[in-house]
Amino acid sequence: MDPHVDLRVLRLYNLIIHNSSPFVLPRVEELILLAVETTSTLLNLLKPSALPSLLALALWSIADEHYPELEAITFLLIDRLEMISLDVESLERFSPATRLRLDAKTLFDHDFNLVRSLLNVASLRLHSEAEVALEQVEQIRNIVRNTVSPVLSLLYLAPDLEPAPHQAAMKNAALRSLEVACAERKIDIVYEEQPQDWTLDSGVSMDFWRRMKERKAKGGG
Amino acid sequence: MTSLPALPPDSTSPSPSLPFRPFSRLPTELVQHITESTVPLSFHSKTFTERQTTLRSVALVSRLFYQIAQPILLAVVKLASRTQHDMFEHKVGNNGEASWTTELVVQGSTKFFGHHDARSRLVSHIQLRLIVLCGCVGGVKLDVLEGLASE
Numbered sequence: 001m002d003p004h005v006d007l008r009v010l011r012l013y014n015l016i017i018h019n020s021s022p023f024v025l026p027r028v029e030e031l032i033l034l035a036v037e038t039t040s041t042l043l044n045l046l047k048p049s050a051l052p053s054l055l056a057l058a059l060w061s062i063a064d065e066h067y068p069e070l071e072a073i074t075f076l077l078i079d080r081l082e083m084i085s086l087d088v089e090s091l092e093r094f095s096p097a098t099r100l101r102l103d104a105k106t107l108f109d110h111d112f113n114l115v116r117s118l119l120n121v122a123s124l125r126l127h128s129e130a131e132v133a134l135e136q137v138e139q140i141r142n143i144v145r146n147t148v149s150p151v152l153s154l155l156y157l158a159p160d161l162e163p164a165p166h167q168a169a170m171k172n173a174a175l176r177s178l179e180v181a182c183a184e185r186k187i188d189i190v191y192e193e194q195p196q197d198w199t200l201d202s203g204v205s206m207d208f209w210r211r212m213k214e215r216k217a218k219g220g221g
Numbered sequence: 222m223t224s225l226p227a228l229p230p231d232s233t234s235p236s237p238s239l240p241f242r243p244f245s246r247l248p249t250e251l252v253q254h255i256t257e258s259t260v261p262l263s264f265h266s267k268t269f270t271e272r273q274t275t276l277r278s279v280a281l282v283s284r285l286f287y288q289i290a291q292p293i294l295l296a297v298v299k300l301a302s303r304t305q306h307d308m309f310e311h312k313v314g315n316n317g318e319a320s321w322t323t324e325l326v327v328q329g330s331t332k333f334f335g336h337h338d339a340r341s342r343l344v345s346h347i348q349l350r351l352i353v354l355c356g357c358v359g360g361v362k363l364d365v366l367e368g369l370a371s372e
Contacts, residue, residue, distance in 0.1 A: 006323075007366065009351040016360030023364040045363065197266040199355045200326060 012036050013199040017045060027053050030204055032085075035061040042066050046073050048080065056204050058085035060109065067093040074098055078105070083212040085109065085204060088119060105215075107156070107208045112136055117143060118152045123208060125156035127194050132161060134171045141178040144185055155182060155189050156205060162191045245283045256289050264297045264324045264351065272297070292321040299326040306330055322346060326353040 007025060011032040019040035028051050038045060046057070057077065062070060071094055078084075078101055088110040091099060108121045112128035113136060126140070144150070163175040182189050190208075195201035244252075256279055260272040273294060280290035295318055300306050312318060325346065354361055 006348060006350050007352065010366070011351075011353040011355075012361070013353070013355040015354060015357045018360050018362045020362035020364035023367045025363070025366055039360075050363075195266075200264075200266040200328070200353060 009202070011202065019044070023050055025051055029053050030056045030202070032058040032203060033060070033062065034058070034198065034203075037063055038066075041069055043069050043073055043076075046077065048076065054080065055082040056085075056209055057081055057083075058204055059090070060085070060087045060198075060203070062090075064093075071095065071098050074102060078102065081105065082216055083107065083204075083209045085208075088121075088124075091119065091121070103151075105212050107154075107205055109203075112140070115140060115143065118147050118150045120151045122151055123154040123156070124152055125194075125205060125208075127158065132158075134168075134174055137161070137171065137174040137178055141174065141181045144178065144181040144187065147185065150185050150187060152185075152187050154208070154211075155187050156192055156208070157189060158194050159191045245285060247285070249285065249289070252285055253289050256286065256293060260293070262293070262296070264299070264326055264353070269297070269299055269326075292318075295321040297324045297326075298322050299328065300330060301328040303330060320346075320348050323348050324351040324353075325349055326355070327357060328355045329358060 006027060008027055009030040010025070010028050011030075011034075013032070013034045013036070015036060017036060017038040017040065019038075031046075031051065031054055033045075042062075044050075046054075048054075054077070059070070067090075070090075074084075074094075075098070082105065084102060084106040086102070086106055086108055088108045091108065094102065103122050106121070107123045107125055108119070109125045109127060110119070112126040112132055115126060118124070128136075161175060163172050163179060165172070167175065179189060192205060192207050195203050247255075256276070259279060260275050261268050276290045276294040280287040280294065295312075298309060300309055352366070
């Protein structure tokens, strides 16, 4: 192998991937596909022989017609990957068996404003383009309080939602009460920087990936 | 990172007629450390513009700073227009500086990845560790990336 050949990260956003001759990207570890269309099949793009070193896969806003094969891909890749990142809309399209299989190493992304329940997933990241209002924080807190035995164990929030003196007093109090509600339900909150521009920056949660690596090292994934 | 440029000639008794340039006498490793500490080493949309502006300013301090800042400046490249593509290609094509680029962000253009000779164009960019393609008109074929990743 040429020691200089080193492509590790590939992010493809808002474009069409055309059918091509078979390819191998031997060192790509991180692949993000957001709002990508393909004239081929996703299976052709994501087959293990094309991406033999892939460890982190993020798929967001994938067209409906790709979901049946996405389910097959998931089963094909799940044991090799260290983490997956999916938008929460994917949940409705996967079978219960696939959801169960995915849950252990998948971080689901959800719009802060659209959360109505904790969705029976282990790891959830809430994002919002606009500043999160007090009422939204209180709503999430109430959802957590009202969920007696949540499956959720990791909740990722943007750092500006961490309780701090610079926050408005009422919002700060709401954020603290959200922390307390999560602690009571044994949900860990992780405050982590989120992409400013999802179509340019990495949306892969490094904290989640690290946790998955650690779990794998301990033989758990 | 590319190899460090050689230290500037050490003139132990500078001519009194020349202005004293303390930055030029700093050890190369220290200048490297200062420059790398000044900016993020990876692409982020929030910091990219300021990163490049800062490095261009740093490059004006002295010849040594220029030699060190220039590879860091070109290590992360964002191309969002045809003009930027042309300037980048001209710049790296003439001086063999393509190998400095480790992160390439391409927004809305197909100059590299949709072009019929994309594979041959990419051969000079074999140090790329990260590629971001966003909204590339005409789409892409992933087999062209094998130019970066073939045995």
